[in-house]
Amino acid sequence: MPEGIAFRRIVAVSAWLGIAFLLFPVAFTFAASLGPSQFIEFPPAGLSLRWYENIARINRVVDATLVSLGVALLAGAFAAVLGAAAALALVRLPLPGKAAVTSLLLSPIALPIVAIGIALIQFFILLGVAFTWWSLVIGHLVLVLAYPVRTVAASLTLSNPSLEEAAASLGATPWQVFRTVTLPQMAPGMVSGFLFAFLISFDNYPISIFLVRGDLTTLPIELFNYISQNLDPTPAAFSSVYVAVVAVLIWLAERRFRIVSLSIPR
C-alpha cells in the first residue's frame, strides 16, 4: 500500500528530526568542549582536553559538587520514600478528596519555581533556619516530591491488586505482604522517581539561589557564576562529563528496574 509507506516515512523522518533536535545541544556542547580556543567555537579548530583540566578552576568546584550531591541524594531519597507512601495511599486506599490531594502534591510542577523559592526563603527565615544545609534539602524536597508520587502511582496502577490478596491467602501477615509483594511492585517507580528527583535537585538553580549564602553554594550556582565571568568552554567540558555520568546512571537503572516502561507503555 503506497499510502501506508508514505505515512510511515513521514513518521520516521519526524522521529529522526525529533531525536536530532534533542541530541544536537549535547553533541554541540561535547564538540565545543574539545576545542583548544579561548572561546566556544563550532566546529572546533583542533582537539584539546585543556578545558577538562580547567574544570578544577571553577570556584569551590569540589565543595559545591559535594553540597549538590548530598542535597540531591537526600532530597531524592526523602522524596522517593514520602512519594511512595503518598502514592500507595492514593492508589490503594478509598480516601476522600483524592483529586485534591493529588493536585496539591503535584502543584510544585505547575507553580513558577521562582515563586516557590521566594516562599521558601521567607518560611525558613521565619523559622530561623535560613541558609542552612538542611533548609536546602527541605526546599529541594518540596520541588521534587511530585515526581516519585507520579512514578510510584504508575507502578502501582500497572500492578495487579489481587497479588496482595493472593499473598494474604497464602498466609502472609499484612507486614509480610507489604515487604514481599507491595514493595517490590513499587520499586521501579521508586527508583525512577528517585532518579528524576535527584537530577532535578542536582540541576536546580532558581530555588537554590534564594536558599544559599557565602560558603554554602551548589554546583549550578558556581557554574553560572563562572559563565558570567568567563567565556571559555570549561562549562561545556563540565556539562559533557555530567551528561556521561547521568547517561550511565539511567542505563543502569533501566537494566535493573525497567524504568522506561513506566513512562512508555509496551
Add this chain to the structure above:
Amino acid sequence: MARLEIEGIEVTLGGNRVLHGISLDVADGECVALLGPSGCGKTTTLRAIAGFVPVSVGDIRIAGRSVRGLPPHRRNLGLVFQDYALFPHMSVAENVGYGLRMRGAPRAEIASRVEHALALVHLDGFGDRPPARLSGGQRQRVALARALVIRPDILLLDEPLGALDRKLRDAMQVELKRIRREVGITTIIVTHDQEEALSLADRVAVMFNGRIVEADRPEALYARPRSREVMDFLGDANQWPSEILPGAALRLPGGGTLPIPAGADPTPRVCRGAIRPEHVAVLGEPPEGGAIPAEVQEVVYKGAHAELYARAADGTALSARLPAGAIVAGTSPGSRVWLRPDPAEVLLFEEAGR
C-alpha cells in the same frame, strides 16, 4: 481437608446487600460449584469464605471452627484467582514456595514440598522460570500448585478455566479432576460457565441475586431442575404456558396433549410445561398421540449435532436437537414438522402465585 459450613451469611458492600442469607454445607472432600450469572454474588461468597469481605450476619465454619473475624492469612485456605495472580518478581519455585516461606518452614522442607507440588501439576523442571515465560495453562497450574503446597483445609477456585481457550479448557478440566482426586481436598469452584460447573463439581449450587436457589448433583440439577429459572440457566430449554386437563393430560402448544409425567399431581390447573431440546423428536408426519405442529425457522449445524428452531402455530418458540446424521430432507426453513416431546422427560413448573 475439612468440612465447610456456611450458615445464613449476609454481606453488605457499599450500602448494597449482595448476599441474602447463603447457607451451604460442603462435606469433607466434596467439590461444590457456585454457578450463576455475573453479579449473582458467587464471587462475594468465595471472598467471604476467604476472609476478604466481612460477613454481617451468619457464620462460616471450617472443620467445625468458626472463622468469623479471622483475617485471610489465618484461615489456611488455598485460593486460585481468575487471573492467577502469580508474583511477577519471583520464579515459579519461589511463587510455589511463598506460603511455606511465610510460615517459616525450613529450607530443605520447602524445596522438597515445592518439587512435589510442581510434579503434581506436571511442571517438573519449570521451577527457575519467571511466570512471564509460561503459557496460560502453565500459569494456572503454578497457581494451583502454590495454593495446594500449603496443605490448605479448603481449595477455592475463582473461574478456574475462564481465561483459557477452548482446547486448553478441556485438557485442564481433566487435569483438575485428576489433581483433585489425588489430593482429595474439599473444593469450592466459582463459575458462570455451566459446563465447567457440571463437569467439575460433585454438587452444583445455582445462585441468583445473592441467594442459592437450588443445589444438587449435576445430573439431577440438569435433568430435574425444581425451578424454571434454573432450567433456563442450565442449558437450553423449551417452555410453554400450559395447563393440566381433567384426565391427567398436559396441554401442548397447538392443542395436542401428552400424559403428565409419572408422579405429578393430576389436579387440573394452570402450569408451565418444559422439555430439553434433546428430548424432542422431529417428525415429518403427525404421529399417534401428542405432538406440536410447527414451522421450521432455522437449522443450525453444530458439528456433533444440529439445532432445529421452530415456531408453533400459537407463536411459541421451540427447539429440538438432531443427531448430525438425522438432518433429513424436509427440515429446511419454512417446512412443516411435528415436534414430539418425550413424555418421560417433560417437566412441570407451577405458575408463580399458586
